[in-house]
Amino acid sequence: MRRIISVLLENEPGALSRVVGLFSQRNYNIETLTVAPTEDETLSRLTVTTTGSDKVIEQITKQLNKLIEVVKLVDLTEGAHIERELMLVKLKATGSQRAEIKRTVDIFRGQIVDVTSTVYTVQLAGDTDKLNAFIQAVGASGVLEVVRSGVSGIARGEKVLSL
Amino acid sequence: MELLSGADMLIRSLQDEGIEYIYGYPGGAALHIYDALFRQDKVKHILVRHEQAAVHMADGYARASGKPGTVLVTSGPGATNTITGIATAFMDSIPMVVLCGQVASTLIGEDAFQETDMIGVSRPVVKHNLSVRHPEEIPEIIRKAYYIATTGRPGPVVVDIPKDMTTPNERYEYVFPKKVKLRSYNPAIRGHAGQMKKAVDMLLAARRPIIYAGGGVVLGKASGQLTELAHKLGYPVTNTLMGIGGFPATDKQSLGWLGMHGTYESNMAMHHSDLILAVGARFDDRVTNATEKFCPGARIVHIDIDPASISKTIDADVPIVGPVDAVLKEMLSLLAESHQKPDADALAAWWKQIDDWRAFHGMRYETSDTYIKPQEVIEAIWRITNGDAYVTSDVGQHQMFAAQYYRFDKPNRWINSGGLGTMGFGLPAAMGVKLSYPEHEVVCFTGEGSIQMNIQELSTCKQYNLPVKIVNLNNQALGMVKQWQDMNYESRHSQSYMESLPDFVRLAEAYGHVGIRIDRKEDLEPKLKEAFAMKDSLVFLDIYVDPHEHVYPMQVARGSMKDMWLSKTERV
Numbered sequence: 001m002r003r004i005i006s007v008l009l010e011n012e013p014g015a016l017s018r019v020v021g022l023f024s025q026r027n028y029n030i031e032t033l034t035v036a037p038t039e040d041e042t043l044s045r046l047t048v049t050t051t052g053s054d055k056v057i058e059q060i061t062k063q064l065n066k067l068i069e070v071v072k073l074v075d076l077t078e079g080a081h082i083e084r085e086l087m088l089v090k091l092k093a094t095g096s097q098r099a100e101i102k103r104t105v106d107i108f109r110g111q112i113v114d115v116t117s118t119v120y121t122v123q124l125a126g127d128t129d130k131l132n133a134f135i136q137a138v139g140a141s142g143v144l145e146v147v148r149s150g151v152s153g154i155a156r157g158e159k160v161l162s163l
Numbered sequence: 164m165e166l167l168s169g170a171d172m173l174i175r176s177l178q179d180e181g182i183e184y185i186y187g188y189p190g191g192a193a194l195h196i197y198d199a200l201f202r203q204d205k206v207k208h209i210l211v212r213h214e215q216a217a218v219h220m221a222d223g224y225a226r227a228s229g230k231p232g233t234v235l236v237t238s239g240p241g242a243t244n245t246i247t248g249i250a251t252a253f254m255d256s257i258p259m260v261v262l263c264g265q266v267a268s269t270l271i272g273e274d275a276f277q278e279t280d281m282i283g284v285s286r287p288v289v290k291h292n293l294s295v296r297h298p299e300e301i302p303e304i305i306r307k308a309y310y311i312a313t314t315g316r317p318g319p320v321v322v323d324i325p326k327d328m329t330t331p332n333e334r335y336e337y338v339f340p341k342k343v344k345l346r347s348y349n350p351a352i353r354g355h356a357g358q359m360k361k362a363v364d365m366l367l368a369a370r371r372p373i374i375y376a377g378g379g380v381v382l383g384k385a386s387g388q389l390t391e392l393a394h395k396l397g398y399p400v401t402n403t404l405m406g407i408g409g410f411p412a413t414d415k416q417s418l419g420w421l422g423m424h425g426t427y428e429s430n431m432a433m434h435h436s437d438l439i440l441a442v443g444a445r446f447d448d449r450v451t452n453a454t455e456k457f458c459p460g461a462r463i464v465h466i467d468i469d470p471a472s473i474s475k476t477i478d479a480d481v482p483i484v485g486p487v488d489a490v491l492k493e494m495l496s497l498l499a500e501s502h503q504k505p506d507a508d509a510l511a512a513w514w515k516q517i518d519d520w521r522a523f524h525g526m527r528y529e530t531s532d533t534y535i536k537p538q539e540v541i542e543a544i545w546r547i548t549n550g551d552a553y554v555t556s557d558v559g560q561h562q563m564f565a566a567q568y569y570r571f572d573k574p575n576r577w578i579n580s581g582g583l584g585t586m587g588f589g590l591p592a593a594m595g596v597k598l599s600y601p602e603h604e605v606v607c608f609t610g611e612g613s614i615q616m617n618i619q620e621l622s623t624c625k626q627y628n629l630p631v632k633i634v635n636l637n638n639q640a641l642g643m644v645k646q647w648q649d650m651n652y653e654s655r656h657s658q659s660y661m662e663s664l665p666d667f668v669r670l671a672e673a674y675g676h677v678g679i680r681i682d683r684k685e686d687l688e689p690k691l692k693e694a695f696a697m698k699d700s701l702v703f704l705d706i707y708v709d710p711h712e713h714v715y716p717m718q719v720a721r722g723s724m725k726d727m728w729l730s731k732t733e734r735v
Contacts, residue, residue, distance in 0.1 A: 010347060014282055014294070025287045055474070062471035068291045068311060071347040163346070 002031070003057050004076040004083055004153045006161055007046040007064060011037055015069040019046060022067065028052065028060050032085070032150030040163070043071065049128075049151045072161060080156040086123070087131045088113075090145040091138055093120040101138060108134045119144065127151075167337045169298030170199035170329035173262070176305035178205045179339040182233050184224065184598060185209070185262075186217035190237025191277060192264030195329035200235075209598065209627060212619040214241050216591035218248020219617070222257050223592030224599050226578045227553055229384060231258035231312050232595065238264045238326075239277030243284060247585060249319045250288040254582025255405060256382055258317035260308045261285075267327040268296070281323050290318030295328045299335045303343070310343045315350025316469040317382060351468065354485035354493060362440070362464040362481050363497040369438035370509035371460075371516075372398045375421065378405025378581065379443015379467060379487050386410065386574040388491035389442060395498060396505055399517055401429040403444050404566055405581040412570035413550075418517065419526065422450035423718045424563045427524035427729060430718065432517050433458055434725040441465040443487045446477040447582075456723035466490050524716070524729055526567055534709035535684050537561060537636045541568035543688055544606060544634065547695050552604040553578065553596045557589035557613030560642035563714040565608040587616030593631040594624060604695070605631045611664055611705075612641045621674035624701050632694060633703045635667060638710040646713045650728075651720075671703035682707040 009015050016035055023030050028050060035046040050060060057075065064070050076083070093101050098120070105112055105122050108130065114121035124134055128151060135143060155161070167175060173196055177185065186209045189197045200208055211217040214236045221232025232252075236245055242263040252259045266275040282292050291311050293304050304322060312320040366372060380389050380402075386409045393400045393416055400410045401421040410417055419426035421433055433439065439461045444450070451457045454476050465472075465479035466487055473482040483490055528538045541564050544552075554569055556562040556579040571577045578596065580588040593607035614635055624631065636642075644659040668678030677700045681690045687706070694702040719726040719734065728734050 017283070018286060021286050055478075059471065059475060066469070066471055068345065068348050 001054070001057070002049060002051050002077070004081065004151060005048050005050065005061065005064070005073060006076050006153055007048070007073040008038070008071040008161060008163070009035075009044045009046050010069040010071060011042050011044045012069060015044070016046070018067050018069060019048070019064065022063055023048075023050075026059070026063060028056065032148075034150040034152050043163075047150070047152050071163065074155070074161050076153045076155060079159065081153050082156060083127045083151050083153040084125055085128055085131055085151050086125050086149040087134075088147045089122045089124065089135070089143060091120045091122060092118065092142045092144055094118050097142065101142075104134070104137050108137070110134065165337045166334035168195070168199070168329065168331045168334050169295075169301055169324075170195040170331065172298065172301040172335070172337050173305065173324070173329065174199045174203060174206060175337060176302045176339055177233065178203070179302075180305060180309050182206055185233040185235050186211055186220040186595070187235035188214050188217060188237070188241060190241045190264065192238035192266055192326045193235065193241070195326065195331055196235065196262070196264065196324070198331070199329075208235070209623065211591070211623050213617065214244035215248050215587065216617050216620045216623070218245045218252065218259070218261065219585075219588050219591035220595035220598075221259050222248065222252045222588075223555055223578055223595030225252075225257050225259055226592070227575050227596040228599055229382075229575065231260060231309055234259065234261040236261070236263055237277065238266055238281070239279045241277075242281040243279055246284065246288065249285060249321065251580045251583045251585040251588060252319040253288045253290070255378060255580065256317050257319065258312040259319040260305075260312050261319060261321045263321060263323050265323045265325040268325040269327065271325065281321060285321045288319070289321050290316075292321035292323065294323040295325065298328045298330075298333060301328065302337060302339045306340050307343050307345070311345075311348065315348075316472075351485045352489065354466065354483045354490040358481055358483045359490060359493050360497060362483060363494055363501060364503075365438060365462065365464060365481065366396065366440060367498075367501060367503045367505055370506060371435060371437040371513045372396070372440065373432050373436040373438070374398055374400045374440045374442065375403070375433065375444055376400060376406045376409045376442045377403040377444025380406050380409035381574040383443055383468065383487040384574075385443070385488035385491055388488055388495060390414075392491055392495055392498070395495065397510060398505075399432055399514070401425070401433065403447070403450060403581075404579070406444065407566060407577040408571035408574040411572040413572055420566060421724070422447075423452070424567065424714050424716060426526060427716050427727060427735075428517055428520040430716070430724045430727060431520045433461075434723055435516070436461045439463045441467075441479070442491070443467060445472040445475065448476070451477060452718045452724050452726070453721045458724060528715075529730070531709060532684070535681070535687055535706060537564045537638070537708040537712055538568050540634065540636060540687065540691075540706055540708065541565050541608070543691055545569045547691055548604050548606065552576070552606045553593075553600060555579065555589045555592040555596065555605070555607045557607070557609040558584045558586045559610050559613060560638070560646065560712070560714050561608050561610045561613075561636040563643075564636070586613040589613060590617050590620050590631075590633065593633075594620060594629045597629045597631050598627065607631055607633045609633060609635050610642060611635055611637045611639065611667070612661065618670070621671065621676060621701070621703075625675045630697075630699050630701045633701070635703065635705045636708050637664075637667070637705055638708050638712065639664065640710055642712070643714070649713065667703055667705040671701070676701040676703055678703045678705065680705045680707070
């Protein structure tokens with residue numbers, strides 16, 4: 001099953017490599033990984049999406065917790081949560097395609113952030129399924145380049161992951 | 164205010180940490196540190212002949228004393244040579260700090276001479292590693308390193324020290340922190356009250372209980388509590404290879420150890436139990452055999468300091484995270500308060516069954532008129548040393564025989580590489596023990612394969628006068644490999660035989676020690692006695708044993724715990 005694990009990590013050199021190393025060393029999957037400093041500059045927030053049986057996921061969270069630099073973590077998929085991913089897509093856009101793409105972008109509530117006579121660059125945020133659906137809607141043949149940020153997530157309601 | 168260079172701060176921190184011995188080998192990036200070491204006499208340095216041996220020495224010392232070992236090496240090859248030793252300590256949760264020199268911080272990343280990314284290389288086999296970025300941090304980093312290495316589930320910690328952090332003419336204020344606090348590291352200090360209560364109730368309700376005690380009992384200094392609990396309940400106890408000595412082997416409640424080469428009665432009792440109390444053990448594959456066939460009727464209470472060890476391979480019904488000594492102590496008081504008693508009839512029937520298993524097999528081997536049997540060598544040494552020696556072992560058949568036939572009544576006496584299975588571990592580990600326990604008998608059981616992996620340390624033994632007894636069970640083959648080839652590869656002995664073995668007696672003599680060869684059965688006992696009477700000499704006993712011997716019992720691959728070979732021809 002797919003899980004989103006959110007980790008507060010000491011913002012120190014080498015800390016990220018320990019997390020990544022743990023996944024490869026123990027044969028766990030990483031589907032996406034995002035990491036950036038938080039409002040507290042001593043901490044980074046890392047979000048990893050992974051798949052595995054309940055037993056594997058339990059081991060992943062336990063093994064992550066064992067890393068000295070991991071301060072706290074939560075499996076967001078255990079409760080109600082919001083997940084977002086940012087995507088930038090370069091699309092072939094000529095002739096009648098231009099209006100069609102524009103309409104599709106509007107439907108998906110994306111934005112065209114750069115334009116040339118033959119290319120649109122579209123920015124789109126949403127959960128993974130939405131981004132996949134957009135690619136499908138515009139048709140893979142028109143896609144020149146895709147950049148995805150990987151998933152970021154946060155719990156709904158009053159729950160917070162902080163010190 | 165005291166101003167010290169980084170190198171002096173490092174050595175001073177070791178003094179303040181109470182470190183008596185460090186084991187190591189100098190080199191370019193560590194020379195400032197070695198100079199600081201020279202200018203004091205509190206911390207003593209033991210110069211090995213290969214860095215791997217320094218780590219095993221520190222490891223042997225740590226296993227015998229329960230205190231952390233310390234290693235000092237240079238960058239590059241000095242550091243990478245420690246990796247096998249570090250991995251050995253990591254697998255067996257041994258507290259240790261490995262101090263590595265590093266090229267100057269200004270050179271890192273430039274492929275400088277003797278540069279290796281030791282933080283990266285060691286990462287998968289350490290509990291943690293730390294890099295010095297400013298000389299002033301050294302005292303705190305050292306304090307942190309020992310704190311992390313020794314608390315929670317212990318393990319090795321590497322400290323990487325670039326050469327410019329130890330420059331002699333740059334001095335800083337020295338303050339050794341009394342305490343360290345890490346917001347992200349808080350090992351459990353006691354178990355969960357509700358879980359412990361549940362565990363005690365389950366223990367009392369069990370009809371076919373067994374206590375399965377691992378290395379955590381030895382490391383967690385909990386053998387007293389474990390023995391008390393076992394005696395109060397009257398339940399059988401089986402130890403893992405790492406847990407040997409955690410419960411007295413000669414106690415009538417001891418079933419010996421379990422798993423691949425464990426006793427018949429241990430494996431049978433595990434398989435047929437209805438309740439397993441696992442204490443500081445991790446359901447390793449060498450214990451469980453096929454996990455899907457593991458102990459079908461048993462409910463499991465699992466106590467461990469490391470939550471990740473619980474339900475990793477075998478699901479626990481009642482997990483208890485905490486230090487084993489504290490948890491067992493708490494369970495003992497819950498037991499004292501409880502009005503319930505174990506079902507005496509059920510327990511009597513269970514013991515009757517266990518005694519039948521013992522009678523059916525127990526520990527036995529066939530003796531021979533022509534060959535010296537490796538098992539009888541171990542038994543003879545057990546008698547000669549009154550079962551009270553510190554015993555280290557290398558890896559292979561001799562290791563299994565030593566664990567089976569030397570009966571340990573005390574913890575910290577059986578010292579072997581259980582998790583990683585590192586050949587070459589035995590001799591340096593014995594040296595580390597002997598250095599700290601000079602009055603005690605220290606025996607290293609080895610084979611002609613393993614001993615040659617660190618035989619250069621005979622030279623270190625001479626330099627520091629370490630009169631250990633090396634017992635080389637010489638079967639002129641890599642015995643365990645050969646056994647597997649006999650059993651699984653129709654006796655095709657691919658690369659398991661070493662031609663041109665050295666004359667170990669003359670080799671020992673060349674290093675300045677005593678060598679004794681034993682190849683006749685009638686010489687065994689008298690020559691062993693002669694060797695063990697030489698208290699001040701290192702004696703290398705080269706004993707020619709039956710080259711065809713196999714280790715039994717042996718679990719049948721992919722079977723359950725009860726599926727075993729009991730000899731070359733009997734399978735149950």
